[in-house]
Amino acid sequence: MxxxxxxxxxxxxxxxxxxxxxxSMPVHHQAWLRALEEYGAEFGEELFYAWGGRTPASVIADLNARQGLTMPADAVNERRERFFEELLPGVRxxxxxxxxxxxxxxxxxxxxxxxxxxxxxxxxxxxxxxxxxxxxxxxxxxxxxxxxxxxxxxxxxxxxxxxxxxxxxxxxxxxxxxxxxxxxxxxxxxxxxxxxxxxxxx
CATH class of the missing domain: 3.40.50.1000 (HAD superfamily/HAD-like)
Incomplete structure (x- = not known):
């Protein structure tokens, strides 16, 4: 409708x-989880949707601040982009x-x-x-x-x-x-x- x-x-x-x-939001969340995994960062579904619309750089900065991490924004975002592109064929x-x-x-x-x-x-x-x-x-x-x-x-x-x-x-x-x-x-x-x-x- x-x-x-x-x-x-x-x-x-x-x-x-x-x-x-x-x-594509469910696929983006999967890509985020895979990109953050090696850093031990958590990004639950509720928070992911609450932060929808924000830039990746601001998301990574706030995750670092909240979880006491020093993830490099450019590297994490590149990994996230790569994983998203792998998952993209399933998006409608x-x-x-x-x-x-x-x-x-x-x-x-x-x-x-x-x-x-x-x-x-x-x-x-x-x-x-x-x-x-x-x-x-x-x-x-x-x-x-x-x-x-x-x-x-x-x-x-x-x-x-x-x-x-x-x-x-x-x-x-x-x-x-x-x-x-x-x-x-x-x-x-x-x-x-x-x-x-x-x-x-x-």
Missing amino acids: MLPLPEGEFDAYLFDCDGTIAD AVPEVLEHIEAAYGKVPFAVVSGSGRESVTASLKALGLLDRFDVMVCAEDYVNGKPDPECFLTAAKLLNVAPERCVVFEDTDFGMQAAAAAGMAAVRVPPPWQRHSSKIN
Whole structure:
């Protein structure tokens, strides 16, 4: 079933990637666990989803601080990316979001706005056959302050030359929804995997 849009007219659609376009959050969690294993770091599922939308560098920094570790951010993130790419063939698009992409493609410009790196986002969209749908990509390398700061969404709106209040954001995380609100944008909340999957079973 297509997710309802907020009231109003919109000149651009801004999509988070992981958990929004791509049903990839469970795969990302597996990749994180494998990357952190050699350092003895813990990253439980509840915390992983609570921190959804944050940049990998900020996640590693906070895990270090919480657990008294000194994991090298670049090395851990490279390992995580490698494991994610190995698991990527199993990822599918979120059907409720794919419906919006297919319905509005060619009518309004699209942007991907992600806390993940460009390499990871590009790999996900290529695997889903959706890379050519997006006019703009704003990834972790393209801004300083991660979600819930609005910088990433405001950057996308500027690149698309669309006023923030004329953008609608598709997001699956609390941080992402807070960032959209701070940017003055309407937003669509994408349900988490367990809600979407359970509704199909019942």
